[in-house]
Amino acid sequence: xxxxxxxxxxxxxxxxxxxxxxxxxxxxxxxxxxxxxxxxxxxxxxxxxxxxxxxxxxxxxxxxx
Numbered sequence: 001x002x003x004x005x006x007x008x009x010x011x012x013x014x015x016x017x018x019x020x021x022x023x024x025x026x027x028x029x030x031x032x033x034x035x036x037x038x039x040x041x042x043x044x045x046x047x048x049x050x051x052x053x054x055x056x057x058x059x060x061x062x063x064x065x
Contacts, residue, residue, distance in 0.1 A: 007061035
């Protein structure tokens with residue numbers, strides 16, 4: 001079997017946890033922050049656990065992570 005190429009864009013965005021789940025940063029945190037509440041922006045700083053239905057697709061993009 002040939003090796004599978006890693007999607008480099010996905011490799012920069014996702015990390016794998018010890019339990020095998022994927023984590024990533026939140027969206028909507030880069031600009032137009034004045035209208036967003038402080039509580040909302042603080043919550044967006046935390047890492048985001050990828051949902052179970054998206055895990056299969058992410059795992060296919062980053063097979064050696």
